[in-house]
Amino acid sequence: MDWSQFDWLINLALSMQLSIAVLVIVSIGLAVVFGMMGIINLAHGEFLMLGAYATLACVRAGINLWLSMGIAAFVVGIFGLVVEQLLIRHLYGRLADSMLATWGLSLIMAQVMVLIFGPSTQGIATPLGSINIGAYSVSGYSFVLIAAAVVLLAIVYWVFTRTPYGVMARAAMQMPGMAAAVGINPKLINAGTFAFGAALAGVGGALLAPLVGVMPSMGQAYIARAFMTVIVGGPGVISGTASSAVLLGGMENVVSYLSTPFFGQGALLVLAIVLLRVLPTGISGRWQRQL
């Protein structure tokens, strides 16, 4: 088969899959916390950033990159647990206030990172080199990200359907009173869910680290897209996130390809707002499924 005829098409398809994968990676942690707890974590971008820095620090210390990413997930998960204990648990049922408090947290985290690591961009070398497809050169790491997005969705599905914690968490989400009556401790479940969401954010930041520059303000660059993905997706953590990432990521990529990334960003925003006019509770809002 002659690759050269289709190389542009394969390249476009790959870059579209990459856009979609990045949206899934940056938003799955946010989606878990929002979908299962109804909490909007405005510091989610900084959780990503923390994951990226944790990876950076481990790699600098001579640890293998993939292991570093695992450590980053763990570190941010523990951090999330602490945040839940100190801050979030006082604010359940106070939606606006929880947004404001996590916003304050995000300002603090970004600035603390500036004080520790300085405001400049630092990088991790992108592993795996590149592969040539016809006239295009594609980074091998892109395939890792695409695979990682699928794996993350699978992990979330597995955790919420196949583990005792997951079943209890879904029960607690649907009927808190009933769940408590059958002996599920909602405090523990909430702490666990927030930590799980934070760990997902940590691994998301870790996965991004070799792709983009690591800097204290990197959270801001992704948070808007993560929010759009989650609210367009609606309450279905997996189905919603995946379908809205496909729609928004696909749109952004096609428009960027046809014009410039400038219009790609604009198209994502406009599509998201228009979709919400039509489906105010998100894509998965009308589905009967929970995940």
Next chain:
Amino acid sequence: MMNKNKSRQRFAVEAMGTVAVTAAIAGLAAVISEFQSIQITSWAIYGLLALSLVLVWGHAGIFSFGQGAFFGIGGYAYGVAAINLIGATSETFSAVVIAVAVAAIAAAFLGYFMFYGKVGDVYVGIITLATTLVLFTFMSSTAGPQYHIGEALLGGYNGMTGVPPLSYGTPGEESNAFSPGALLVFTATLAGLVTLGIYGLLRGSFGRVLAGLRENELRTQLLGYDIRFRKLVVFAIGGAIAGLAGALYAAWAMFISPGVFGLQQAALVVIWVLVGGRTSVAGAFVGVVLVDGLASFLGGSGGNATPIILGAVLIGVVLLLPQGLVPAIQAGVGRLFKETKEDKVTAAAETVTEESSRYAGLPVPAGREGGVLEVVDLHKRFGGVTAVEKVTLSFTEKGVHCLIGPNGAGKSTFFNLLVGRYWPTAGTVMFAGKPITRAEAHERVRRGLGIKLQVASIFTGLTTFENVWLAAFGKLHDSAAATGRANKILDWLGLTDRARHQAGALSHGQKQWLEMGMVLASEPSVILLDEPTAGMTREETLLTAELIKELGKSVNVIVVEHDMEFVRHLDVPVTVFHQGNVFAQGSLDELRQDERILDIYLGRGGKAVA
């Protein structure tokens, strides 16, 4: 009207205060240094920005993090317009006007999608914030000569330079820029005018409706107000004020950059308002001065700590002083001077003592004749579950009709189809001869449908009088007439002595009656009541039956009810729902002869009850 005089007095104080502060600042401009003038001007500008959030969030309950977006849009619009126009017109006032218009249109556009899409509160917060952040990325990527509008280069991350200052002049002649002192006088005057305008707006009927919107959106809609449109209007006004602030900012700094769309700038606006108090108009300016003073004080000693302090303030206020700093101080000072506390309203302890014949005659004109509600072949499916199947019913005569049925029989779904919370999968709902199948709830109410949902839905933060007033105003559109009707209805309900107290302090039964009074105030010809006696004491239940019978003498009342004793007491025709269908109709005594109905209620026989 004592209430009216008080409100007029209060407005006079607010107006005089605003004028005095504005005049004092303008007078100050003559004696202070240029540097001080420049700083106070920035406070007035940021104060306007904070004010836009006080209006939108504090008074309309719209959770907007996007005021910074409209500020930035206003700033960029001023820059583009001023750079392109000043050569021809020699002034930049027109650019300010253009900026305000552009920001208002942007807000209206975003507001249309949010409010007419009926997205939830959280989503409004996220959409507005995400819009702001996307604008940040968007404007940051406009570096390079290809991104220009007319002669204005957008300038990417580094921002737009060479923005003309505020200038006056006549076309063809040299333009004259404002001096810092003059700019301060101009800005302070504008801020004063906007403040006055908002005080006036909040004082009038518009303000009361906004309070209703903030307190209880659903109830406001069920009183016949188009909440989508009202929110859109407030949001656009808020956008215009933020845009004005942005235009003044660009003229003041002679520069605008994507930084105005940043997360920290957006957080600052919220912090100003939290510190000043969410609903306090004057607090907007106080919040700016306090926070900016704190930041510049810290900027002198260690500027790097500013975001940390701001974040800590945000968390601290949320955890410790949810009402805001200034109101908390006010309350503290107020306590020092006020020895005797107002009597705590303990309405719950009160018992109903009046004789049961008190509801003789209705206090409002009886509803229009011919309130006929019909449904034809109504179906409603949720996913694979059919909740209502092929129901055809008509309620043609005035009087009370009861809908009963076991749990899961479909009567609640049916009720929600009537009030417009759900749209049927198939079939038609006709009211007064016209289809209302897919009409919004407020449209149904305007046509004469009175709706009371199961949970008492009142404005708990408003007074009992204001609750009924809002209901009456929604029908009459006349403040004085609404006041008269509200007093009559409160008298009829026996709640006159509670008129000036917060409705949230009423007992459970009183809340339900208050809501029925509110429904009545809009002169409905058909009233829909969903389990009106849920949670009531026996005594309250009997009084409620009395009230409903009285209503039934002049209007068509449809009651969905669980409590069989209450239904027996009403002694009216009953329709039994079972498995999404009308199962039987007749008087309660007739139905009690029917073995099948006992089966349904007791779960006897082969048919299991869900």
